[in-house]
Amino acid sequence: MNSMLAIRYDTPQSVGEAVRLMAADPDARVLAGGTDLLVQFRAGVRRPSAFVDVKRIPELMSITIDREGLRLGAATAAADIVEHADLRRLWPGLAEAVRLIGSTQIQGRGSVGGNLCNASPAADTTCALIVNRAGCVIAGPNGERTVPVEQFCIAPGRTVLERGELLVALRVPHPAARTSDAYLRLIPRSEMDIAVVCAAVSVALDAKGVCTGACVAIGAVAPTALLVPEAAKALVGSSLDDASLKRAARAASMAARPIGDKRGTAEYRRTVAGVLTRRAAAIAAERAKGPQKN
Amino acid sequence: MTKLHIETTINREPAEFLCDPHETLLSALRNGLGLTGTKEGCATGDCGACSILLDGRLVPACLVLAPEAQGRTVTTIEGLSSGDALHPLQRKFLEHAALQCGVCTPGFIVAAKALLDAKPNPSEEETRYWLAGNLCRCTGYDKIIRAVLDAASEMKEAAV
Numbered sequence: 387m388n389s390m391l392a393i394r395y396d397t398p399q400s401v402g403e404a405v406r407l408m409a410a411d412p413d414a415r416v417l418a419g420g421t422d423l424l425v426q427f428r429a430g431v432r433r434p435s436a437f438v439d440v441k442r443i444p445e446l447m448s449i450t451i452d453r454e455g456l457r458l459g460a461a462t463a464a465a466d467i468v469e470h471a472d473l474r475r476l477w478p479g480l481a482e483a484v485r486l487i488g489s490t491q492i493q494g495r496g497s498v499g500g501n502l503c504n505a506s507p508a509a510d511t512t513c514a515l516i517v518n519r520a521g522c523v524i525a526g527p528n529g530e531r532t533v534p535v536e537q538f539c540i541a542p543g544r545t546v547l548e549r550g551e552l553l554v555a556l557r558v559p560h561p562a563a564r565t566s567d568a569y570l571r572l573i574p575r576s577e578m579d580i581a582v583v584c585a586a587v588s589v590a591l592d593a594k595g596v597c598t599g600a601c602v603a604i605g606a607v608a609p610t611a612l613l614v615p616e617a618a619k620a621l622v623g624s625s626l627d628d629a630s631l632k633r634a635a636r637a638a639s640m641a642a643r644p645i646g647d648k649r650g651t652a653e654y655r656r657t658v659a660g661v662l663t664r665r666a667a668a669i670a671a672e673r674a675k676g677p678q679k680n
Numbered sequence: 681m682t683k684l685h686i687e688t689t690i691n692r693e694p695a696e697f698l699c700d701p702h703e704t705l706l707s708a709l710r711n712g713l714g715l716t717g718t719k720e721g722c723a724t725g726d727c728g729a730c731s732i733l734l735d736g737r738l739v740p741a742c743l744v745l746a747p748e749a750q751g752r753t754v755t756t757i758e759g760l761s762s763g764d765a766l767h768p769l770q771r772k773f774l775e776h777a778a779l780q781c782g783v784c785t786p787g788f789i790v791a792a793k794a795l796l797d798a799k800p801n802p803s804e805e806e807t808r809y810w811l812a813g814n815l816c817r818c819t820g821y822d823k824i825i826r827a828v829l830d831a832a833s834e835m836k837e838a839a840v
Contacts, residue, residue, distance in 0.1 A: 393702040394701055395684065395701035395702070395745060395747045397747075417745070419743070420743045420744065420745065421743055424704075424725075424742075424743050424745070425724045425743070428723065437701070437702065439745070439748060463737070465738075488725070488813065489725075489726075489728065489812055489814075490738055490791065490794070490810050490811075490812070490813050491725065491728055491731055491739055491740045491791070491813045492740070492743075494734070494737040494739040495739050495740070495743055577809065577812040578812055
């Protein structure tokens, strides 16, 4: 690293202080786990004027489950999330998506908020947050606003965050009775890789096992993760039999608009988007049938 | 430019150092404090050679800024032995010849310590997954896994 760079390191103690720092300097960057930012900085891709380390702000570093649901501080490390037993029990698909980010070492640093703000179309947590109807709590100079997570990323590397704004937390409502989720990704090896395609599904069942609600999201098949209402529609009203799972798979494949690159051709990605959707729906359904969690 | 003065705890001892705001903790440990046991491999968080514990949590020191250590607790490979007595993991790595060039070894041992702190009796599969972020181009990994599992069973017996 160039030692001549005049870069500041700030440690705001409150959200208000962080917003003031970010608003005063358009080239300042929020530092959470640093697993993307510091790599980009070293590669010369980003030249921030300041690192605004938000990890001393309690609201960004906590996990609480209250009557409204989950509140996940944006800079909370993945390791803290996957160790949280109640979170794992209530949102197993979200927990398994977080668990897949990088190595044990990266898990000690990387955060869900950072994963989202980096805005990779292949980010592991985005699809799982989408199917759990997460809201992004954003603080800025004009106060706080909440954006549905499927609207947060607008292009690879770009989010809705405006000057002076920072992601504070994710809010996830409680799952209803007999509701669960699952996340799957395809990578060519068993660990430590970027999704070629990924899919998350949440399903709600009635007492007879009929699907009363569903949500499907697919990733790495478009510039941002996609919410696929047509796939959800194929599941609702069914008993999640093979025929309806296949219809959902077809809808997911149709919605995918991937590029072809070294990690997979467009055609392969389209097919796999369907396969993962079908499999994740079946896993979510099994979990939803399981012992009551609430 | 102005250096930052950082006060921290390293290997159970109070420590202080000066650093640039954008310097990595890895650089501060090696160049500022002379703790060269922690190695730089890829410098992008992919290889695990620079594994340390920050407040007990396993992290890559190349992706931590040095000033982040202010008021925290840092454990490096130098902090594992007690005086001249090697940590059981260090001894088992020697007994099993679980190293060749040795550049990855401090990272493996610190990562394995974090595993045994969290899970004193890990299965082979758990051990392999936990250490998936530590790369070794010499050993083929098998001796490393055997050394960790052997250390775990020795430490468990000693604890009884």
